Amino acid sequence: MKEFLLGGGAGRLTGFWFACCQACFAYAGVETIAITASEVERPRQTIPKAVRRIANRLNFYYIGAILVLGVNLSSTDAILEKSLSDSTFGYHGSFVLMAQRAGMPRLGDFLNVMALGAALSISNASLYVTVRAALYMR
């Protein structure tokens, strides 16, 4: 395990804790399925199925993404290290950086488009949840 900010065992704990804090944000949003439960057909059948599917997908996608990034990007990458200390530095995500490091800027463009679509999708879903939560506030 890499040391982060500090040295020795404290540095490893800091790195682990930093990664944990980042990972928590990735898991936020799975509660959306509970909000949609009131508007689906045959909720008793579909909701448990969907929840199980979410768990399987999260395992597959997140572990796959971590594997791909860990294999293709160095943790001592100069851009990654600079982006930690300098927030105004042009750092546009690990996957884009991975594509650029592999010498494929067009793949980086494509991944950026997809990340943009994902951000729009999440804002769309969050707006839905916001509206429904406000609707049921009584």
Place this chain on the structure above:
Amino acid sequence: MLDYSGRDDFFPPTSGRLQFPCQSSFESFHWLCCWLDLLLKAFPLSLGIDISEMLVVPNKLIAAADYMAYWTDSVDPKVWIVIYAIPPIIFNLFNVRRYGEIEFWLTLQKVITFVLLIAYGLLMAMQASAITPWSGTNSNYEAVPCAATAGNISCVASPGLNRTCHEKYLVT
């Protein structure tokens, strides 16, 4: 022991009206009401979820503006935020069937991209990329195991690869 008599809405009835899910899915938090109070049934819970989800929408719009900064720095991020705030609002004006259809396709592109990305990322680690077409074909690399590849693909570490990297990302 607490006395639950008279509060028949705590537990799903054996027959009769549908308890799960009811009109508001927040009302299905039976156990919260068991240990705390009926007042907590809908309002504070909805308020908490509402506030936390309200923060996600601007968060993702700012993220979208950041993604656009990858292509151009000349446009003010405010412009992108305004532009990308419009589609979610329009989608949410539809009924829930249309909304679900749109959200399905938006999610499908995410899923397909991710599956392809994972597959291609693993191939990339086996040195399948523009600068390392396949294992053994590029003289810049030796055929090394996957984990040892990390760090080799670096503009800093291998100056010979600098020209293929994005000009903006050349760090010395």
